Amino acid sequence: MPAxxxxxxRAENAQLITEPLDALTVIYHRRSGTTHIVAEPVPQIxxxxxxxxxxxADIVRCLAALFDVDDVEAIIFARLEEMAELGxxxxxxx
Amino acid sequence: xxVDGMILIGLLRCPExxxxxxxxxxxxxxxxxxxEQLLGTVARRLNGIAVPPEIAGIxxxxxxxxxxxxxxxxxxxxxxxxxxxDIESTVVLMKGTAYAAAGLKASEGRHIGDLDIMVARDALxxxxxxxxxxxxxxxxxxxxxxxxxxxxMHELPPLIHKDRDRMIDVHHNILPLTAKPKPDAVSMMAKAxxxxxxxxxxxxxxxxxxxxxxxxxxxxxxxxLRNLWDIHCLLDEFSADDFWSELQLRATHHGLWPAVHLAAxxxxxxxxxxxxRGWRTKHWQDRFYLKRFTAxxxxxxxxxxxxxxxxxxxxxxxxxxxxxxxxxxxxxxxMG
Amino acid sequence: MHEFRVQVGPARFxxxxxxxGPIRALAELYRDYPTPTITxxxxxxxxVSFLRRYIRPSVAINGDFMLPDAAPLPLAFAxxxxxxxxxxxxxxxxxxxxxxxxxxxxxxxKALIMxxxxxxxxxxxxxxLGHMGWRFMGDEFVLLDLVTGEAMPFPRLISLKNEAIxxxxxxxxxxxxxxxxxxxxKGDIRHLVPPRDAVQSMGVPARPALLLFPSFxxxxxxxxxxxxxxxxxxxxxxxxxxxxxxxGFRALTGFVKAxxxxxxxxRNGDEALMLVNQLWDALT
Numbered sequence: 023m024p025a026x027x028x029x030x031x032r033a034e035n036a037q038l039i040t041e042p043l044d045a046l047t048v049i050y051h052r053r054s055g056t057t058h059i060v061a062e063p064v065p066q067i068x069x070x071x072x073x074x075x076x077x078x079a080d081i082v083r084c085l086a087a088l089f090d091v092d093d094v095e096a097i098i099f100a101r102l103e104e105m106a107e108l109g110x111x112x113x114x115x116x
Numbered sequence: 117x118x119v120d121g122m123i124l125i126g127l128l129r130c131p132e133x134x135x136x137x138x139x140x141x142x143x144x145x146x147x148x149x150x151x152e153q154l155l156g157t158v159a160r161r162l163n164g165i166a167v168p169p170e171i172a173g174i175x176x177x178x179x180x181x182x183x184x185x186x187x188x189x190x191x192x193x194x195x196x197x198x199x200x201x202d203i204e205s206t207v208v209l210m211k212g213t214a215y216a217a218a219g220l221k222a223s224e225g226r227h228i229g230d231l232d233i234m235v236a237r238d239a240l241x242x243x244x245x246x247x248x249x250x251x252x253x254x255x256x257x258x259x260x261x262x263x264x265x266x267x268x269m270h271e272l273p274p275l276i277h278k279d280r281d282r283m284i285d286v287h288h289n290i291l292p293l294t295a296k297p298k299p300d301a302v303s304m305m306a307k308a309x310x311x312x313x314x315x316x317x318x319x320x321x322x323x324x325x326x327x328x329x330x331x332x333x334x335x336x337x338x339x340x341l342r343n344l345w346d347i348h349c350l351l352d353e354f355s356a357d358d359f360w361s362e363l364q365l366r367a368t369h370h371g372l373w374p375a376v377h378l379a380a381x382x383x384x385x386x387x388x389x390x391x392x393r394g395w396r397t398k399h400w401q402d403r404f405y406l407k408r409f410t411a412x413x414x415x416x417x418x419x420x421x422x423x424x425x426x427x428x429x430x431x432x433x434x435x436x437x438x439x440x441x442x443x444x445x446x447x448x449x450x451m452g
Numbered sequence: 453m454h455e456f457r458v459q460v461g462p463a464r465f466x467x468x469x470x471x472x473g474p475i476r477a478l479a480e481l482y483r484d485y486p487t488p489t490i491t492x493x494x495x496x497x498x499x500v501s502f503l504r505r506y507i508r509p510s511v512a513i514n515g516d517f518m519l520p521d522a523a524p525l526p527l528a529f530a531x532x533x534x535x536x537x538x539x540x541x542x543x544x545x546x547x548x549x550x551x552x553x554x555x556x557x558x559x560x561x562k563a564l565i566m567x568x569x570x571x572x573x574x575x576x577x578x579x580x581l582g583h584m585g586w587r588f589m590g591d592e593f594v595l596l597d598l599v600t601g602e603a604m605p606f607p608r609l610i611s612l613k614n615e616a617i618x619x620x621x622x623x624x625x626x627x628x629x630x631x632x633x634x635x636x637x638k639g640d641i642r643h644l645v646p647p648r649d650a651v652q653s654m655g656v657p658a659r660p661a662l663l664l665f666p667s668f669x670x671x672x673x674x675x676x677x678x679x680x681x682x683x684x685x686x687x688x689x690x691x692x693x694x695x696x697x698x699x700g701f702r703a704l705t706g707f708v709k710a711x712x713x714x715x716x717x718x719r720n721g722d723e724a725l726m727l728v729n730q731l732w733d734a735l736t
Binding site for chain 1: 678679680683684687694697698701702705708709
């Protein structure tokens with residue numbers, strides 16, 4: 023795993039409709055018209071990302087308090103990369 | 117009632133003619149427009165015009181479909197942009213997706229199927245690698261069993277995205293290498309216009325030229341009325357004094373003036389497109405094209421089989437995700 | 453072309469055939485249904501080739517919407533071909549509701565919706581319930597209103613298969629059945645005209661009150677199904693969820709949050725009916 027040098031940008035608020043159902047949350051992405059069924063910590067990651075690009079390390083800091091597990095950094099990085107594949111967040115060049 | 121594709125042409129030219137339609141005319145129109153993939157365009161043309169309530173429901177359905185296809189096509193283009201961010205080539209959108217991305221009238225209500233892009237020929241293998249790395253797969257298990265595509269075509273064998281189930285056609289020219297005209301792809305790429313979304317579309321003249329080449333050389337004349345409607349919209353929107361001379365100059369440069377001239381004449385004949393006086397020459401074969409374009413009966417069936425055979429080039433099936441479920445259900449309906 | 457037009461629920465069909473027989477059979481079976489003038493979809497039962505219109509006649513299933521790999525059926529199965537062609541129009545064309553591949557019945561203005569794999573028995577269960585005090589709403593598609601969330605009926609002819617044919621023949625008068633088609637690709641098929649009240653009230657929607665996922669062939673059991681699983685399974689059971697975009701998402705999340713869902717296992721019809729009635733009384 024890299025040392026999180028990457029900066030991510032979340033899709034605008036208006037582009038995402040988030041609907042918590044139970045342990046899972048469904049997210050509709052307006053721009054792509056696709057629906058994603060996601061688990062923790064994806065909704066939390068999206069909630070902590072503002073409208074400005076955010077460094078992965080800052081996202082980890084923001085969520086570390088919520089998730090008290092050892093490899094929180096690896097988990098969050100993996101989810102961010104998956105979301106980048108889906109186009110919900112975008113990797114931004116520093 | 118002796119109905120053919122002229123009913124659809126009449127509506128597209130003058131939507132007000134629908135005031136005289138009876139139920140049979142509407143039923144024929146809807147089936148023919150669906151067969152020609154022009155119902156979304158019909159819905160756009162009938163915006164604000166009073167229609168029977170049953171037809172309003174059908175047109176609303178067509179608008180929803182067009183919105184969905186537009187959304188999916190633009191998203192697919194964005195996915196390709198992200199996948200190809202690092203290749204050393206301009207990435208040019210083509211056909212329906214290009215019209216939608218550039219906000220052109222031709223895209224209003226238009227059916228959009230696969231994503232077509234053009235890249236520089238020497239960037240083909242980098243493009244192929246980048247797409248495969250980003251989740252696209254060959255449609256055929258071993259596309260290079262026949263070296264046909266590599267050696268003779270102007271595009272890579274079709275790729276499909278494994279999750280989104282959408283096809284991409286990667287071109288490096290607008291005609292097969294085997295075709296007689298040799299369009300100047302390098303110059304087309306150089307003149308392409310950058311859009312806000314980071315992707316390119318052809319400059320106006322080249323866009324029309326590609327559309328005309330697609331109508332005759334590359335595509336099946338089956339979608340002729342739809343493709344010709346594209347050309348009508350493009351010519352109508354780009355029309356300006358210096359555009360026409362530029363178009364003729366560029367078309368001649370690409371060896372495609374005959375195709376462009378024919379397309380413009382047919383657009384004028386079929387949809388009443390305004391074209392320069394000097395282009396409105398008479399050619400005996402134009403009437404055959406009109407006969408071929410309108411070869412449908414009131415049930416939406418193709419008619420005039422001999423004429424069809426004359427124009428037959430090739431056809432291929434456009435895939436879309438809901439089709440998978442429908443196919444699955446179909447097997448169930450059939451097999452239980 | 454011989455022509456027949458029929459309205460089923462909110463959908464209007466124009467069916468054309470080069471043979472008169474299938475058209476007459478359809479007109480007979482759909483005799484209780486209204487005849488529209490303007491239609492939503494055209495279905496064509498055509499001959500595969502000119503010769504095959506007369507020699508070993510074979511029905512090509514065509515229409516406004518077609519599946520590219522739809523194999524033709526023998527003329528003796530023309531009613532089945534018509535049913536399949538109408539299904540295809542709905543599956544690929546309908547955009548006015550969220551379309552669920554499910555069956556439904558109604559009581560007191562509330563709808564019981566059943567969905568599941570082929571062989572789950574959802575179709576037979578809806579036919580049985582529809583003849584014992586419930587209103588039959590449909591055995592193939594349920595249409596959810598995109599704004600109100602109500603279920604709109606689509607009570608086409610009930611397509612009975614194999615054992616279900618005998619089961620229903622003991623309960624329903626013979627003149628409500630179509631011809632028995634033996635040895636179709638899906639086994640024996642016989643169409644059943646839905647009860648008259650189902651056709652008369654086919655414009656009347658109902659509020660979804662219970663969703664069941666039946667499974668036939670297991671010991672009787674009931675399991676709750678989590679909303680997120682219901683959501684995922686219903687997106688798989690809908691041919692137009694993706695095309696509807698945001699309105700489909702809103703309709704489906706609304707449905708999932710409002711309607712309790714259970715998976716039920718059963719070994720025979722009586723067991724299933726008992727479970728259904730128990731759950732209905734407890735949950736609605």
